[in-house]
Amino acid sequence: MGSEKFGFLIRVSLISSFLICLCHGYVPLNNYLINCGSSTNVTVTGRVFMSDKLASNLLTSPSEILAASNRNSNSDIYQTARIFTGVSKYRFSLAKGRHWIRLHFNPFHYQTFQMGSAKFSVSSQTHVLLSDFTVKSRVMKEYSVNIVATDHLELTFAPSGDSFAFLNALEVVSVPDTLFSGDPSFAGSPGKFQGLSWQALETVHRVNMGGPRVTPNNDTLSRIWEPDSEFLIEKNLVKSVSKIASVVYVPGFATExxxxxxxxxxxxxMNSADNPTSNFNVTWDFNVDPGFQYFLRFHFCDIVSKALNQLYFNVYVDSMLVVKSLDLSSYLYNTLSGAYSMDYVTGLAKQTNRIRVSIGPSTLHTSYPTAILNGLEIMKMNNSKGQLSGGTFLPGGSSSTTKKKNVGMIIGVTVGSLLVLVVLVGLFLLCKKRGRDLDDHSKTWIPLSSNGTNSSSNGTTIASINSNSSYRIPLAAVKEATNSFDENRAIGVGGFGKVYKGELRDGMKVAVKRGNPKSQQGFAEFKTEIETLSQFRHRHLVSLIGYCDENNEMILVYEYMENGTLKSHLYGSNLPSLSWKQRLEICIGSARGLHYLHTGDSKPVIHRDVKSANILLDENLMAKVADFGLSKTGPEIDQTHVSTAVKGSFGYLDPEYFRRQQLTEKSDVYSFGVVMFEVLCARPVIDPTLTREMVNLAEWAMKWQNKGQLEHIIDPSLRGKIRPDSLRKFGETVEKCLADYGVDRPSMGDVLWNLEYALQLQDAVVDGDPEEDNSTNMIGELPLRFNDFNHGDTRVNVSVAREGKIQEEEESSVSDLSGVSMSKVFSQLIKSEGR
Known part of the structure; x- marks a missing residue:
């Protein structure tokens, strides 16, 4: 009977929302509105918040405490609350796509619970929304989360330590797919931000410039817009204009x-008072949290001009010019009063707690200088750890503080004895001491932990893969997945060890990399791989599923990539040849992954081993960068490089890094340039069986590029299939990547832009265009024969050629080799065994 009542309530809520949204034009696919702690439904701004009791089947909680304030207003969602004394979860079945998550809090006193002192965290499966959160007054926290990989959303409320959590009301509502789409520009710097669809966003400010407060019943997506008066620095420099009836929504641009x-x-x-000499900016000042990037959406509508092309003005963010001489009518195909929005992302994590937005007059001649702004949204973007709040993402969504306070309870429940806890701590400290004594050549491996968690070098705990389990996977589960490492399931071998195809109990296909104790790559790289991949989530980076360190094993478990390595699709196998468009798309995907590494956190991460064997392809040939065992945190903001021993793979190694031992993101750019030549020519980067001038791919191909005859050396399967402009742009990009000095190389963001342009040039001819079949318009008609390239990429120690990565002891000192020709180094290579 309860489930029938619940189903009836859901239908009533959806029908009610449908009728309301029908007037507004948007009907959400999912619309969960819950009045927490209340036994009755409440209608707020025309929307029905269902009774908590009727929504109880969505919740898993160790207790049921429904609180009501003394006011107990039947029409106010803030006068009741549900209190959580332990980890509790809401689970919602959802269609894939973006959703609002709105959390309503209003602390009041109920029995022994003083809600103003509650301290707790809130997280989804993929993001930390709030961490060690305490609220002293009524507040609504709004988030936009994209549901991509699953068909449901789990919201976990986890009290910190001995505290509790509470919630007054909850909204989970679909957002139109078009609301957050495309790649926004960086504010004040060139390039586009890639991967907005994977970002969780928190609304920090949503402001209606020059107008009143907008409430949910006047917004199709039930948003609140605040007036801008409290954010204006100089109120006497502005005037407010209102012409709501004149607004035009132009198809293809902004909508309601x-x-x-x-x-x-x-x-x-801008209040110029019709003075043609007026020259000042109008500025708004906003508080933000430092340590995050921010998404800014500007809303414009020229309701002040009497004719087209009268209004020109500049837009600034933190004193950086974002738009120069903006003419809204030209953007909107000569439409006056057309609604228009522009999206930007701050380039780096904010180091201050302010964002300033300004508008000011353009230098272009107008009747008198002026500038306008209609609305502004500022949204915090999750950091590389998936957080929108401080703290660490741990199992159950708890914070690092919570975890530490509960360690005794967890282990006590698990082992039943405080004595065992003491022993485990002692063993952990012993292992930690022994771990510090290990070097890269150690034959004995020490488990990372004795309790299922691990601390990274900076003291942060490795994040959990979801709210129910840590990254640590039992050895028994790994053996079950691989049929006890059945050799028939081996799909590859590298410097670290063999890789097996496996399948977990839930049906997920995985790639299991089992470390070989005799490998030159040991504990340090194993640890680095876990620490790096546990921090990052990106569609073009291979995801870490878990690791196992039982019984001296070193096992890494990744998502399975159906089509293996890029290298295997280029040469050395019988796989079908990739088209030029496919190759460009793979390069673009790889560049996006590397660009995210270089820019996705407060400090860049340098991969240090970019090569075709470390670019994997899924079932749709989408590229993902893999193997982060050599990755290194990049330089501080006030530094130009990281001084470190040379590591990498011969043929891909940045010569400047090799000579000076100074590592920067541009070292990855050089390696990626070599990969691009590998993609174009479909041959190994080092092949000792060829003539001396052809041994090293980068040097050989650059000679042809410098002569303007790159078409002579392309993969024979691509002959007659590459448009000249596309190849020219591709060649120019590689040439820049392979510049001798890092300062002369482009950023990965610039490389990405050029690759996308090369793809556009390749696609410039529509299907059926006569030029498409005219081989004289395509590249690569000159005959050229290559040897049968079946050799792996050569990897060698700086001192001795052997299996494994180029490695030099961190303590050693290599003199500056600036005057040494890399040709002489490469010509000494005689071994071709790969990783």
């Missing part, structure tokens, strides 16, 4: 879901 008419129809305008 982007922002309502009450936002586009009002604006704050």
């Amino acid at each position: 879901e982007t922002a309502p008419r009450t936002v586009y129809g009002t604006c704050t305008e």
